[in-house]
Amino acid sequence: MFEERQRWVPCYLKTSFWAGTSTTQRSESINAFFDLFVHSKTCLKQFVEQYGCALKFKAEKEFQADAESFSKLVPCVSKFPMEKQMQGIYTMAKFKEFRDEVVGKLYCDIIQWDGGKIYHVKEEVKITEDFYKTVYFIVEYDSGLCECKCSC
16 A cells, blocks of 8 residues: 555645745744745645745834844944944844854953963853853963964
C-alpha cells in the first residue's frame, strides 16, 4: 500500500490547499506569523486574501517601528562616541541590543595585568533576560603594532 501511495494520497488530499509549503520548510517565526492569518482549512482564495493582509500587517508593523525609532531616542549608557553614533543609525530594538553589549563591556573586570601587555578579563555575559554567565578571557595588547588579540 505504501509503495502505491502516489495513487491514493492525492484522493485524500485533493480538497486540501497546502500553498506549496510544509511545517519543515518554514521557520518557527514565519509559522507563528502566518498562524495569525491562515489555518489548515484555509482555501486558496482565502489564502491569497489573507496573504495580502499578512504582508500589509507586517509592513505596517515595520513602518511603526521605524517611525518610533525616528521620533524617540533610547538613552545612551556611556559617553563613548561610538554608542552615540549607533543611537542615530539603529532602530530602537537593535540599539537596545547594542546598548546591552556596551553595558557588558563597561562591567568587565581585569583580574590580572602583566605590565600592560596581557590582561586577564572576567565578564558577566547575558544569556537570557534572567540568566548571566561568567566568562574569562585573555586580551593581549601590542603597543608597537597597535594591535589587540582576544581569546573570546
